[in-house]
Amino acid sequence: MHYVATKICRASEIGYNGNLFGGAMLSWLDEAGAAFAGYLCRTPNMVTLKMDEVRFKRPVKISHHVRIYARVYQVGTTSLTIDVEARRFDFTKDLEEIVCSTRIVYVKIDDQGQAAAIDPHLRATMETATLADLMQRL
DSSP: OEEEEEEEOOGGGBOTTSSBOHHHHHHHHHHHHHHHHHHHHTOSOEEEEEEOOOOOOSOOOTTOEEEEEEEEEEEOSSEEEEEEEEEEEETTTTEEEEEEEEEEEEEEBOTTSOBOOOOHHHHHHHHHHHHHHHHHHO
């Protein structure tokens, strides 16, 4: 996975039970995933089509640092499916623990807001990288 961003949990983002509000985490994941997709497609014009199930595995408290990672799962004609993972960083143990993860689909759009094709050369490059990634997991 590729490092994309770090967020620090602030008091204003804490919910009733003393943990990071889930909506704040979803926003962080979506923003980081969109930035990663835009970087790969060389455009700021990426919009979220859908987000898969998100399971919150560990709490995030005030001042926790959360590192967000992403990787391409699938490449379409106008869309990228990105796996996004948030990890809480423990400075004392130099350890990252997965907080949550999801899969998000982003669509490249043109200036009128219509779906636009991802560059075929870029698509071929990402497909090759994705296949290599899959082979490494075996």
